[in-house]
Amino acid sequence: MAANEEVLALRAEVTQREEELSSLKQRLAAALLAEEESEPERLVPVSPLPPKAALSRDEILRYSRQLVLPELGVHGQLRLATASVLVVGCGGLGCPLAQYLAAAGVGRIGLVDYDVIEMSNLARQVLHDEALAGRAKALSAAASLRRLNSAVECVPYAQALTPATALDLVRRYDVVADCSDNVPTRYLVNDACVLAGRPLVSASALRFEGQITVYHYDGGPCYRCVFPQPPPAETVTNCADGGVLGVVTGVLGCLQALEVLKIAAGLGPSYSGSLLLFDALRGHFRCIQLRKRRPDCAVCGERPTVTDLQDYEAFCGSSATDKCRSLHLLSPKERVSVTDYKRLLDSGASHLLLDVRPQVEVDICRLPHALHIPLKHLEQRDAESLKLLGEAVRERKQGTQEGAALPVYVICKLGNDSQKAVKILQSLTAAQELDSVTVQDVMGGLMAWAAKIDETFPLY
Amino acid sequence: MAAPLSVEVEFGGGAELLFDGVKKHQVILPGQEEPWDIRNLLVWIKKNLLKERPELFIQGDSVRPGILVLINDADWELLGELDYQLQDQDSVLFISTLHGG
Numbered sequence: 001m002a003a004n005e006e007v008l009a010l011r012a013e014v015t016q017r018e019e020e021l022s023s024l025k026q027r028l029a030a031a032l033l034a035e036e037e038s039e040p041e042r043l044v045p046v047s048p049l050p051p052k053a054a055l056s057r058d059e060i061l062r063y064s065r066q067l068v069l070p071e072l073g074v075h076g077q078l079r080l081a082t083a084s085v086l087v088v089g090c091g092g093l094g095c096p097l098a099q100y101l102a103a104a105g106v107g108r109i110g111l112v113d114y115d116v117i118e119m120s121n122l123a124r125q126v127l128h129d130e131a132l133a134g135r136a137k138a139l140s141a142a143a144s145l146r147r148l149n150s151a152v153e154c155v156p157y158a159q160a161l162t163p164a165t166a167l168d169l170v171r172r173y174d175v176v177a178d179c180s181d182n183v184p185t186r187y188l189v190n191d192a193c194v195l196a197g198r199p200l201v202s203a204s205a206l207r208f209e210g211q212i213t214v215y216h217y218d219g220g221p222c223y224r225c226v227f228p229q230p231p232p233a234e235t236v237t238n239c240a241d242g243g244v245l246g247v248v249t250g251v252l253g254c255l256q257a258l259e260v261l262k263i264a265a266g267l268g269p270s271y272s273g274s275l276l277l278f279d280a281l282r283g284h285f286r287c288i289q290l291r292k293r294r295p296d297c298a299v300c301g302e303r304p305t306v307t308d309l310q311d312y313e314a315f316c317g318s319s320a321t322d323k324c325r326s327l328h329l330l331s332p333k334e335r336v337s338v339t340d341y342k343r344l345l346d347s348g349a350s351h352l353l354l355d356v357r358p359q360v361e362v363d364i365c366r367l368p369h370a371l372h373i374p375l376k377h378l379e380q381r382d383a384e385s386l387k388l389l390g391e392a393v394r395e396r397k398q399g400t401q402e403g404a405a406l407p408v409y410v411i412c413k414l415g416n417d418s419q420k421a422v423k424i425l426q427s428l429t430a431a432q433e434l435d436s437v438t439v440q441d442v443m444g445g446l447m448a449w450a451a452k453i454d455e456t457f458p459l460y
Numbered sequence: 461m462a463a464p465l466s467v468e469v470e471f472g473g474g475a476e477l478l479f480d481g482v483k484k485h486q487v488i489l490p491g492q493e494e495p496w497d498i499r500n501l502l503v504w505i506k507k508n509l510l511k512e513r514p515e516l517f518i519q520g521d522s523v524r525p526g527i528l529v530l531i532n533d534a535d536w537e538l539l540g541e542l543d544y545q546l547q548d549q550d551s552v553l554f555i556s557t558l559h560g561g
């Protein structure tokens with residue numbers, strides 16, 4: 001019995017100490033970051049890295065496994081130690097990339113990111129941790145890298161890369177890695193690299209797929225050679241909408257690190273003029289041959305029209321973030337706030353709540369009283385779904401005033417798809433394919449519901 | 461009269477979502493007067509394979525900006541773009557470029 005009591009007491013003490021330790025770690029991380037944040041913002045590193053003649057005893061031990069590779073050797077390691085790399089974006093690609101660069105002993109790593117850490121980043125952005133949610137990604141990444149390798153100089157830039165700052169910044173680094181998440185930044189980084197004469201290692205990922213290539217290296221094509229025109233904004237999917245598996249950005253970030261290291265060490269990249277496609281679901285890597293540099297390219301061609309950095313948000317018709325866009329398809333009177341909808345729900349008034357999210361999102365969370373019909377089914381005028389909708393409307397109309405139109409409220413995650421669905425329902429009623437209803441959407445969708453009405457409702 | 465062609469048409473990078481999520485399509489292009497090129501392959505795809513929102517795939521008589529066309533794993537720009545004449549057993553890949561990170 002005594003032994004049993006001792007076990008219990010020890011367990012309790014271990015739990016208590018663990019809690020203390022966890023709280024101390026959080027305070028330490030926050031204090032380290034606060035120290036960092038209080039430093040004046042440096043836009044540029046102070047001086048070029050000095051040449052290095054030899055490796056120290058510690059360096060030889062630390063890098064011994066890669067030093068014995070004849071392709072790299074002491075010569076390559078010395079080149080890495082004096083190389084500087086600018087990492088644009090400290091997210092799913094930038095984290096593993098910067099981690100391997102720091103581990104391999106790259107001399108200086110610049111880390112650009114204007115964004116702050118959110119809990120939904122942690123499944124793929126592996127340099128950040130729970131304790132630093134809400135803090136700047138650039139600072140968090142720099143702090144992690146310093147813990148990994150104190151000899152590497154990490155320079156965080158907790159600000160957006162802009163046409164005003166990009167060229168000056170890119171000029172101060174030898175190699176640039178595009179780990180960004182939006183189209184305007186991709187054109188901006190490309191043009192800055194062409195104008196500054198720097199090679200650009202560019203990767204991207206979404207869902208289960210990734211792509212990587214090297215632009216503007218040794219006479220090879222640049223991003224604009226391959227994509228002279230930006231894609232229409234409505235065709236671009238971000239990670240929040242499309243989803244992404246962390247391992248996929250991890251694989252691409254590692255491949256990017258490999259290309260950067262080969263360029264920095266003088267081995268030359270493998271994907272200049274070719275594009276590697278990775279399909280994680282099928283387990284396929286496929287390398288395709290890209291076009292040559294275009295003599296008529298707007299930025300790297302023979303008579304360039306882009307000789308200065310431009311307004312890339314205007315050029316692309318989208319903003320330089322991957323935040324979800326807000327559509328404005330409906331007039332204010334075709335929309336209700338979550339607060340007004342809650343009031344109506346509490347009043348017990350007869351109505352129909354229609355959830356138009358894809359099934360996979362309904363599986364995550366839902367309002368139990370909502371009828372679920374995915375937007376896609378409405379767009380396709382799916383007969384089964386329209387029948388279901390018609391029945392639900394008729395059922396809820398019983399007990400309401402004869403002939404009165406039933407209020408239908410459409411909800412989705414953020415309040416974009418719900419507007420599209422309202423438009424479709426309006427056309428269905430106009431064509432008398434649906435009983436008389438009045439249709440409005442719930443502004444801000446279920447995420448607004450979670451923020452303002454029910455804090456136990458999941459955010460995703 | 462051009463003979464029927466057997467061609468592999470593939471979509472990736474999210475472009476497959478406009479084709480019911482199906483990435484690989486082994487198709488037979490029927491024999492016709494003029495030779496099959498990418499220009500009329502696109503018309504054929506729009507009519508026979510494309511399931512929704514054609515504007516997210518086609519713009520004018522070409523693909524929309526942001527879709528890369530690869531013929532036998534090479535950028536179509538190296539092969540004459542819309543004018544490339546398809547051969548039996550060719551593989552044509554339409555890849556939507558990704559921007560996430």
